[in-house]
Amino acid sequence: MEFITVQGLKKEYTVYEKKSLFRRNKRTIEALKGVDFTVKKGEFLGYIGPNGAGKSTTIKILTGIMNPSDGIVKVGDYIPYKDRKKYVQNIGVVFGQKTQMWWDLPVKDTYELLKGIYKVDDKKYKRQLEYLVDKLFLEDILNHPVRQLSLGQRMRAELGACMIHDPEILFLDEPTIGLDVVSKHKVVDFLQEINNKGKTIFLTTHDMKDIEKLCNEMLVLNHGNIVYKGKVDQLKTITDLPIKVIAQMNINGEDNNLNRILSKHHGKYDKIKNQLVLNVKTKQDTSEIAKNLFNNFTVEDFKVEEPSIEEIIKLIYTS
Numbered sequence: 046m047e048f049i050t051v052q053g054l055k056k057e058y059t060v061y062e063k064k065s066l067f068r069r070n071k072r073t074i075e076a077l078k079g080v081d082f083t084v085k086k087g088e089f090l091g092y093i094g095p096n097g098a099g100k101s102t103t104i105k106i107l108t109g110i111m112n113p114s115d116g117i118v119k120v121g122d123y124i125p126y127k128d129r130k131k132y133v134q135n136i137g138v139v140f141g142q143k144t145q146m147w148w149d150l151p152v153k154d155t156y157e158l159l160k161g162i163y164k165v166d167d168k169k170y171k172r173q174l175e176y177l178v179d180k181l182f183l184e185d186i187l188n189h190p191v192r193q194l195s196l197g198q199r200m201r202a203e204l205g206a207c208m209i210h211d212p213e214i215l216f217l218d219e220p221t222i223g224l225d226v227v228s229k230h231k232v233v234d235f236l237q238e239i240n241n242k243g244k245t246i247f248l249t250t251h252d253m254k255d256i257e258k259l260c261n262e263m264l265v266l267n268h269g270n271i272v273y274k275g276k277v278d279q280l281k282t283i284t285d286l287p288i289k290v291i292a293q294m295n296i297n298g299e300d301n302n303l304n305r306i307l308s309k310h311h312g313k314y315d316k317i318k319n320q321l322v323l324n325v326k327t328k329q330d331t332s333e334i335a336k337n338l339f340n341n342f343t344v345e346d347f348k349v350e351e352p353s354i355e356e357i358i359k360l361i362y363t364s
């Protein structure tokens with residue numbers, strides 16, 4: 046079932062640039078140029094793109110903060126920018142670079158204010174708070190003012206805040222930005238846990254490791270257009286970046302079999318390091334090569350290196 050539907054989404058910003066004391070130029074920035082995608086209920090979607098691609102603009106429109114210039118946007122039964130008041134009862138939002146909590150209040154007071162704003166009944170609030178304290182390790186920070194928290198503690202508190210009303214969907218804009226490894230683990234594990242429980246998550250991040258770990262689907266945005274949508278692991282099949290086969294093996298003199306492998310797979314044999322490096326097109330090729338090498342040579346070490354998601358993304362961004 047589609048939960049989010051976006052069709053032909055466009056957003057233009059008008060900016061004025063000062064030309065002289067009395068004159069200014071009007072310029073239109075096309076931040077989104079007709080974006081289409083759907084997100085299913087329970088999906089964990091990674092939304093990525095280089096700086097200025099239009100990710101924040103999309104999130105602002107999806108969360109009802111901003112109107113689109115054109116196109117259709119539907120989340121559940123709502124049109125975010127039209128039904129804003131009712132709509133926000135059903136969503137949770139975290140902007141990693143901004144706090145949405147009351148800076149001077151203890152975390153718990155913010156939660157209680159949110160309880161009132163979202164009209165969460167006492168029993169449900171108590172249950173949800175217990176759950177969040179347990180899963181986000183909030184016990185020690187509940188009574189601390191937000192301004193005293195470390196970035197990692199604050200992010201856990203923010204995630205708790207956006208879950209007080211137990212929304213169906215979360216929009217997270219860079220929730221792990223600047224976090225150390227331990228804090229990041231806690232956030233990532235929590236997101237995995239709530240997605241396993243059925244929450245739909247729309248995540249923007251520059252961190253490919255988070256995307257690989259968490260997301261089943263991904264959208265890649267570049268210059269206001271979607272340039273890839275599909276499974277995270279399938280991304281590896283859309284570029285022709287080679288798979289590297291690296292073998293440690295000692296070869297004396299000329300060997301016709303080796304020469305054939307080298308020319309077929311654009312490879313090199315380094316006689317000083319005793320190392321063979323091949324650039325292979327498909328995974329099937331790698332098992333054939335392994336068979337051939339192990340049958341015909343003394344192979345001390347053999348490894349296959351697939352292109353990383355970072356390399357693929359870099360290629361997509363620059364093409």
Ligand SMILES: Nc1ncnc2c1ncn2[C@@H]1O[C@H](COP(=O)(O)OP(=O)(O)OP(=O)(O)O)[C@@H](O)[C@H]1O
Binds near residue numbers: 075076097098101
């Ligand atoms: N309020 C605004 N007024 C004018 N131009 C804007 C405004 N907000 C964004 N833009 C422009 O729209 C384009 C898309 O910006 P957006 O912030 O959505 O990108 P982004 O993918 O979120 O980038 P980043 O990763 O740097 O946050 C950029 O060219 C940006 O300069």
